[in-house]
Amino acid sequence: MKQKIFYAHLAIFGANLIYAINYGFAKDVMNGGYVPPFAFILLRVVGASFLFWMTSLFFYEKLSKKDIPRFILCGIFGVTANQLMFFSGLELTSTIHASIIMVTSPIIVSILSALILNEKLQTQKVMGIIIGLIGAILIIMENTSDSGTSGIKGDLLIFLNATSFGLYLVLVKPLMFKYSPITVIKWVFTFGFMGVLPFGIYEIQDVNWEMNNEIISKIGFVIFFTTYLCYLFNIFGVKHVSPTIVSTYIYLQPLLTSFIAVFSGREELELKGVICSILIFAGVYLVSINTDKKIN
Numbered sequence: 577m578k579q580k581i582f583y584a585h586l587a588i589f590g591a592n593l594i595y596a597i598n599y600g601f602a603k604d605v606m607n608g609g610y611v612p613p614f615a616f617i618l619l620r621v622v623g624a625s626f627l628f629w630m631t632s633l634f635f636y637e638k639l640s641k642k643d644i645p646r647f648i649l650c651g652i653f654g655v656t657a658n659q660l661m662f663f664s665g666l667e668l669t670s671t672i673h674a675s676i677i678m679v680t681s682p683i684i685v686s687i688l689s690a691l692i693l694n695e696k697l698q699t700q701k702v703m704g705i706i707i708g709l710i711g712a713i714l715i716i717m718e719n720t721s722d723s724g725t726s727g728i729k730g731d732l733l734i735f736l737n738a739t740s741f742g743l744y745l746v747l748v749k750p751l752m753f754k755y756s757p758i759t760v761i762k763w764v765f766t767f768g769f770m771g772v773l774p775f776g777i778y779e780i781q782d783v784n785w786e787m788n789n790e791i792i793s794k795i796g797f798v799i800f801f802t803t804y805l806c807y808l809f810n811i812f813g814v815k816h817v818s819p820t821i822v823s824t825y826i827y828l829q830p831l832l833t834s835f836i837a838v839f840s841g842r843e844e845l846e847l848k849g850v851i852c853s854i855l856i857f858a859g860v861y862l863v864s865i866n867t868d869k870k871i872n
Contacts, residue, residue: 584816591809598802599671601794606667610784610791613663616798618776621655621769623799624807628762637759646747647763654744655768660775661737668730677734684742692746704862707855745822749814757811765807 605611611619639647666674683704751760787795813822 580816584813587809588813588817588822591806591813594801594806596675598798599666599675601797602663602802603666603671605791605794605798606663608791610787611795612779612782613667614660614772614775615779615783616795617659617663617772618780619795620799620803621659621765621772621776624803625762625765625769627800627804628758628765632758632762635756635758637755639759639763640754643751643754646751647760648767650744650748650751650760650764651767651769652771653740653747654764656771657740658737658744659768659772661733661740665730665733665737669734673731674734677731678738680735681738681742681745684739685745688743688746700862704858707858707862710855745810745814748811749818752811752815757808757815761807761811 602616606613606616662674686704748760748764810822
């Protein structure tokens, strides 16, 4: 059991490292005028769904009819809403802002776990929720530009994306006790694809198919690593540890994303962003205390 928990933590860390790289790659593809956000999501979901179905040929399991509504909800919040809001927001805001706001995910998971899974909110968790949300609100309000690389609309979309992903982590947990990770993620993406299709199909005609090798490789990275591998890593982690612990690893993303963005010369790290990050990190730390209880 301890070995599985170790591998679960390793998988979650790997997913967040890939996510940190993904911010810049995805932004380069969209801002370069090659693929609009919704069309990019459709390509991503179609490619990943194909890989999940191919992998599932070795892990066949039959779904219980009573679990289908939960699978549909996981598809909506874990894929459709999550992806649509993330890519739309990332196009309007900076990679550093996006990664900082995503750190609110553990706070959101704690709130949703209390409402849906009846987890008890301790005093330090309540304080952490308040502090973390203050940090998120400040960084969103500070971003008053509505154009260019930063915009308040983009920040709000990223925050809603974090909320959607947090709800997905809570909803998917019970399914992990009944099915293998690949079965769960295969059907989550299948139902998610149905939700993404109406949005992405209209932007396919706007895709610039005259892409250079660099853009093609970045799209491939987003499909295989950021989608296929990361969702498998996260679902494996949720199977062995609580959703809150999985979400707390997200605090690494601003550190890794900021380092990558600054080192590559893509963006600059501002003092206000650092202060807001400290508030959010403090909130996440308080929320994460004693979160290793098994969720049934």
